[in-house]
Amino acid sequence: MASSVPSAVPTEPAARAAALRAALAERVVVADGGMGTMLQAAEPSMEDFQQLEGCNEVLNVTRPDIVRSVHEAYFDAGVDCVETNTFGANHSALGEYDIPHRITELSAAGARVAREAADAYTARDGRPRWVLGSIGPGTKLPTLGHTGYPVLRDAYRDNAAGLIEGGADALLVETSQDLLQTKAAVVGSRRALAESGLDLPLIVQVTVETTGTMLLGSEIGAALTALEPLGIDMIGLNCATGPAEMSEHLRHLSRHARVPLSCMPNAGLPVLGADGSHYPLTPVELADAHEAFVREFGLSLIGGCCGTTPEHLRHVVERVRDLTPAPREPRPEPGASSLYQAVPFRQDASYLAIGERTNANGSKKFREAMLEGRWDDCVEIARDQIREGAHLLDLCVDYVGRDGVADMAELAGRLATSSTLPIVLDSTEPEVIRAGLERLGGRAVINSVNFEDGDGPDSRFARVTRLAAEHGAALMALTIDEEGQARTAEKKVAIAERLIAELTGRWGIDESDIIIDCLTFTICTGQEESRGDGAATIEAIRELKRRHPRVQTTLGLSNISFGLNPAARTVLNSVFLDECVKAGLDSAIVHAAKILPIARLDPEHVRVALDLVYDRRSGDYDPLARLLELFEGVDSKAMKAGRAEELAALPLEERLRRRIVDGERNGLEADLDEALRERPALEIVNDTLLAGMKTVGELFGAGRMQLPFVLQSAEVMKTAVAHLEPHMEKVEDADGNSGKGTIVLATVRGDVHDIGKNLVDIILSNNGYNVVNLGIKQPVSAILEAAEEHRADVIGMSGLLVKSTVIMKENLEELNKRGMAADYPVILGGAALTRAYVEQDLHEIYEGEVRYARDAFEGLRLMDALIGVKRGVPGAALPELRRRRVAARPAAPAVSYTQ
Template sequence: MSAAARSDALRRAFATRVVVADGAMGTMLQAQDPSMDDFENLEGCNEVLNVTRPDIVRSVHEEYFAAGVDCVETNTFGANLAALGEYDIPGRIHELSVSGARLAREVADGFATPDRPRWVLGSVGPGTKLPTLGHAPYVALRDGYEANVAGLVEGGADAILVETTQDLLQTKAAILGAHRALRKLGINLPIITHVTVETTGTMLLGSEIGAALTALEPLGIDMIGLNCATGPAEMGEHLRYLSQHARIAVSCMPNAGLPVLGKDGAHYPLSPEELADAHETFVREYGLSLVGGCCGTTPEHLRRVVERVRGLDLSPRNPRPEPGAASLYQTVPFKQDASYLAIGERTNANGSKKFREAMLEGRWDDCVEMARDQIREGAHLLDLCVDYVGRDGALDMSEIAGRFATASTLPIVLDSTEVPVLKAGLEKLGGRAVINSVNYEDGDGPESRFAQVTALASEHGAALIALTIDEQGQARTPEHKVAIAERLITDLTTNWGIHESDILVDCLTFTIATGQEESRKDGIATIEAIRELKRRHPLVQTTLGLSNISFGLNPAARVVLNSVFLNECVAAGLDSAIVHAAKIVPIARIPEEQREIALDLVYDRRREGYDPLQAFLEAFEGVDMKSVKAGRAEELAALPLDERLQRRIIDGEKNGLDR
């Protein structure tokens, strides 16, 4: 059977029945007591045994296949840049990957029959470096994984298993490296990804399972699951989440329980029968496609698993995906239950003088503090823009995005007109970013900015903000806005494989405060375009750079107009907005007279003797921000002391705590 035929057969098996993989490799190899000569004096480097003691490695594969498993993992867990770099042999990545895959392939072919194929999973381990913490550059790790996977394919692997991952940025480096290798070789193998969730309930760096799914599923993987760190008892709730939300197949390879320290050292207490019980439950309740074992599991463990679950039809799943973005720590759905998705605008060098000055002076801690301020103010995502004439934008983006990656719990919107700047940000963020933005200003040819940015978003699994701008400029009528949006949606879904729910269309607005006749109905045009777009495409997200509507007005007037206009847009179907969340006032707190004049202005309700723009300007003549801010102070002052303190503490506000 050809390599392509084997991988196709494996994909069909994953889609129809339960497939069983092997168990632990390292402990099985160590049990045969290889010598230091066998390790070439590289103690603990199991991958070297592929060359020096192929008989030992073959024997492990043979034991698992004899137990009845469908597939085995290659002995290449450490055949990557970080792990082999510890032994000063990074140049042997390809060699050891090929040799490990070739050994597994030979044994698999020896056990395969015409009606019972046996498969090889190319093991891609995490290495010893966490790029999110700056241990190694993302690009270097990605290129090392590309060499790793190229060797696995050459040796005969039928699928790539990226496993035991602890840092989402490292996981992405491995997946993208695998994709690059497969594209260059012209072969399409399944990519399986296993994250490792600790007993704390998160990955090592604090990532929840939801963040992992949101960040990794858009990268074009075939299956997601868990392995290592814990036994099956600790994995149940995480598997439940994946089963309920993942569009792709789900898998699990647990340890044989949590290690127990005894007089002879640590051992894993879970019996073969108990592992089989757990997998039978997981298969039945969560619809797993692939099961196996990790540390402490033996051929006998897998023999019992094979007897219980191998070949069973998949239990039906009805996943409910939650489109969204993710930080390193958490996922944030685009759809907010009780409100709009607030994209904080204060970390934008073009819109915030304070942020720009901190960036120009290299006051990175101040930049981080501004991000944290927006978290306290109620933002859900952070818009990060570092574009400034005369600066190295890629360097600034790398510096700030790298800090935001760990210092902010919110996902990042990378906002730039420069492709290298966007790329620098994506290579620092383990979570799922949103890119702001694409449009058709210079067309959609292969060299256009649209094509370059969309290709980058597609590779890194980012969501996209798409602006209603074409070769003729920014659309102003509802019809033109919707027509461009339709073109964008068709292009992005058909030609780039991006889900409708991962497209955020900005119908754009101009200021309505100039008094010019052509701008009077711009607010109406935006509202109508949003309403019609959501009618046609309910799954598409809508967003808006809100503050444009009030450009030119004094600060107090802008707060009211922005708040009223946002309320109208949300009623029309707006999902998100780029705003300063602290400067959005609840409609109920705006005096009725101001609210009505603002609505007259938005909907251009002119009549003889009444111009809403003039009335609005007069209503805010002499009004400053102190009166607007006083509203929140008065609201807090009216609360009982314990509630006031609680609100201050939750919001992280020091002001007022000493009173």
């Protein structure tokens, strides 16, 4: 067959794959659509199925004619590639038919049928046709413990080996629901490719449900962060929903993925009719959606999934034939991910806090729970750190005489689902790290490598780095070499340079995935040679960041104060961390709640601690001796009692404000009750508590207050509002119902701030509106679904991060795209917005009405106006749009909501 192909068309596997890569780089490549229904329509007999009813893969051997006819129907429609009939040629699916030993055979047969069809079509007209080797998910979810990672990985290797043998041009890991399963499929495929000596494109498509996440709760950002570092060629989405629901996730990929993008949606969401369910999307609608995706998000591989037919694909082919994918300028966000969410290594306004309490060496409580097998208690310690504001969790189970592999498997397995934060796998044993990697679907960080025993092929450095490379993990690297731990700034930087050169050059790890630890030693022993250690570390961090701005830096912070009492340690740790962050430190392994904001420390303590860090001795003055003197007999409790006394002495209003700033809850209710005797509840919130929150924001923004304390302030604020709520004035309709109108309220995707949104909820509910409060981090699909379900009159979105303002814009575009803009006026609020951005820029984009609310009361006035206009209340009108004085662009005329 191949011999009849015109000579310009590559026939060798490697050349075909290269041609596919080239096509994907310059144009839109179209793949096929649904297959199952077409196979069923051919009514294979039980004999065709070898008595294994419904096992479609068997047809590759018994009835290749049926399978081939499906491929041919799609090639007739004009597609460039077809997927092999091997979706179920994997461990669990074939296992259910008791034929797991036939994985390779049925995969190879499937690829062969598709290859023959592709080559025949290519031979006819000289246009290349390709075969995508389908690797389905199977039915077992390793994250939930249904099966083990190594078993899955090896079965996927067999699956991929068969596809390669049968002539596939690319491997397509599709319909991925569990990130750990996806990782097993990618790593298995990689191994098969390495064994075959072929370099075929490896494509991964994840399946995002209507809930806005993958089946186990993974956001698209978590999927991208976990999968891209595995060295895949392309990422995308398929199945579960139609194109409409996919668009916000594709937008995320388009914005952040380094690799090209693909999408194969279902023909909409199934609709239940009189004669069963059917997929509603028409061929023209699918073509519309793909055209928009290619133009907007720059997709380069498109096709269809369930419910799509050759007719659908014919329209798609015609529509995109002359399109060039929109050029993309992705902005990758280096980071780690849990099963659920991605966490960037660079944090806005904060260092990345790595919780140190889940460490058998560092925490007695954790160690004892682990040794006694009290696993739930271990998980609880992890949860405490999440509540305290950690960004990642360091997990270390190393303990003499224990089976570290078993302990790591147990704990990483539990944290895989119970931690919303990514895990740092901390061990000196490569096998313990492996046990962790094989339990975590998200992207882990490995702690750590160094050159203690060199960098030879059997060194610990090579063994751990190999694991990091295969699992796509980020890597902490310590400035230790064959001569020992680096003490001077020059030596630290020199070893860091060697680590970076080795990891990027020999192992292909990106600089932004390397986290260098310049090492901290105690400066509290009084020994002359350790006096300069603090300053050396700070200097090394500064120099390293100057030379390699993309590299991350970290520190095991608390070593600095080893030997001091706990109260003095808190001060020195806090001051040292502050200095390191100023020098460019990105992250620290800390007990986050024990770092105090510099603003809250006694200025003299700070001065002495700084003198100690920079070894500023003079005459009789030794900062170490002074610090010991200052803290002699002082314990943390005494420091706290001192602060409580100071607070009690303040006038009431100032005291309440300070309670918010200091996160001090004790006695809050009594103070609020006292205030209520003088002023209405709302006034207390607006004039006093919010002023406290404003100060918190300023301190935080200036880097003078760490996240755990902002969290404490937020908790006090919430408690205060809850206490005051019953005292707030309520307006009810004559019949007592809250029936004035309905608003769906949500904090937008990726944003956790909800104090303001919840205040809006209280104010609107108290004024007779029905508020559907969806909570935080809401994807646009959830907001729109709720709006439809509750027949909302208005949508309210809140967001405090700068990036939330962009999400809001995208959400409005999504409303436009779904034709819902005319039905839903939108009110936007939150600190990062400006009136001009909303009422000018966003108003120009949005096809409905959008307004800015500076606070909850403006929100209330807008609700009254919007509902009044909608109900035709005489005199009801929206306030004029307010615009920039100096127009950025020609201003559009104000549109009234009545239109």
